[in-house]
Amino acid sequence: MNVILLRFGELYLKGHNRNIFENTLIKNIKIMLEGERFKFEKTFGRYVVCNYDEKRENIIINKLKKVFGLYSLSPAKEVDATMESIMQEINNIDCKNKSFKVFVKRADKTFPIPSMDLSKKLGEFILTKNEGSSVDLYSPQCEIHVDIRMNKKAYIFDKIIKCQRGLPLGSSGKGLLLLSGGIDSPVAGYLIAKRGMEIEALHFHSYPYTSELAREKVVKLANLLSEYVGQIKLHIVSFTKVQEEIHKNCKAEFMITIMRRIMMRVAERICDKYNLGAIITGESLGQVASQTMQSMTVTGSVVKEKPIFRPCIAMDKEDIMKISNEINTYQTSILPYEDCCTVFLPKNPVIKPTIPQAMREEEKLDIEKLVLECVDNEEVMIIGKETN
Numbered sequence: 001m002n003v004i005l006l007r008f009g010e011l012y013l014k015g016h017n018r019n020i021f022e023n024t025l026i027k028n029i030k031i032m033l034e035g036e037r038f039k040f041e042k043t044f045g046r047y048v049v050c051n052y053d054e055k056r057e058n059i060i061i062n063k064l065k066k067v068f069g070l071y072s073l074s075p076a077k078e079v080d081a082t083m084e085s086i087m088q089e090i091n092n093i094d095c096k097n098k099s100f101k102v103f104v105k106r107a108d109k110t111f112p113i114p115s116m117d118l119s120k121k122l123g124e125f126i127l128t129k130n131e132g133s134s135v136d137l138y139s140p141q142c143e144i145h146v147d148i149r150m151n152k153k154a155y156i157f158d159k160i161i162k163c164q165r166g167l168p169l170g171s172s173g174k175g176l177l178l179l180s181g182g183i184d185s186p187v188a189g190y191l192i193a194k195r196g197m198e199i200e201a202l203h204f205h206s207y208p209y210t211s212e213l214a215r216e217k218v219v220k221l222a223n224l225l226s227e228y229v230g231q232i233k234l235h236i237v238s239f240t241k242v243q244e245e246i247h248k249n250c251k252a253e254f255m256i257t258i259m260r261r262i263m264m265r266v267a268e269r270i271c272d273k274y275n276l277g278a279i280i281t282g283e284s285l286g287q288v289a290s291q292t293m294q295s296m297t298v299t300g301s302v303v304k305e306k307p308i309f310r311p312c313i314a315m316d317k318e319d320i321m322k323i324s325n326e327i328n329t330y331q332t333s334i335l336p337y338e339d340c341c342t343v344f345l346p347k348n349p350v351i352k353p354t355i356p357q358a359m360r361e362e363e364k365l366d367i368e369k370l371v372l373e374c375v376d377n378e379e380v381m382i383i384g385k386e387t388n
């Protein structure tokens, strides 16, 4: 029978919380495989997906590869733990003209042959069956694993496929991702979710200065992201009035600083309204004028009771782009439609603003009213497939 062996990673380090982590992970695996026929089994501390449609094995594996907290998996053959069945299965393995190593684990000590003897025996058998094959104990081209377990079954596999690792979604609370249409913020959302944080997303648009297409782009990005992070509540807020007011009243070089301070205030209010514990952005140190240490101090200082997480802070653009490609958001992120930030951009934004300077500019605005209007007029969309 074909099965998929699952290995859980870091959560084994979690002591008393281990059960909670494990149950969350199992729940997430089941959600990810919804719509597939499968059985999920725990036998003697090991997890196995079985009874699925074998033609869909690759599809199922690709789904499992998106589950945070899974360390690795192996498609395997489950056979009775008898010498005869094991040999029969090993006979199907093709390692002609390749070097190989056999790894035997014998959890069931009642199996009559000790691990070392068994690997030797199987190795000899493989050598006779595969022309040009050779044993290499240090860097073999094929690794052939035989796990004999307490349930009197043997599992035979030759692939260990790396999965997402990280922590199960939902084990680190819920935060609000500031999602623009760019490359960085979807990556930031993915990275924080990989540490177990569920996310909602907040997008500011400047319709009619920006087009409907810009909005569709963000919905598409949220959709792509939801393949990893589950269903996303997307808060869409019009920023047009705020931008017009700043443009009209404040010094041009402070446009971005003030805009971002208002974005942060709106974000914190939305966190309070929906009980979200953190704000997440795609900022990266020094990438643009608004992402210097001083700029981030000034924009971050309006947030009073929430941490601001910036998973991309120390990453080069190239590395961010690499992840963006891996999670399939890159091609959408580079579509040309502008998000709100680019519309009123000044030529020379301040690179090292200070808090008193920003406060002086903000005296020219009715900040509280602008923030409230944003929050009150938000539109909420649910993106991605249902998860509960």
Ligand code: ATP
Binding pocket: 177, 178, 179, 180, 181, 182, 183, 184, 185, 186, 202, 203, 204, 205, 280, 281, 282, 283, 287, 288, 290, 291, 339, 340, 341
């Ligand atoms: P990104 O690729 O994520 O757009 P960026 O390099 O374009 O990043 P900025 O435009 O300075 O950088 O934005 C920095 C961060 O601020 C973004 O990563 C995002 O978290 C947030 N942000 C910017 N614009 C918006 C927006 N229109 N709506 C929501 N969040 C935004």
Ligand code: MG
Binding pocket: 180, 181, 182, 339, 341
């Ligand atoms: Mg941007």
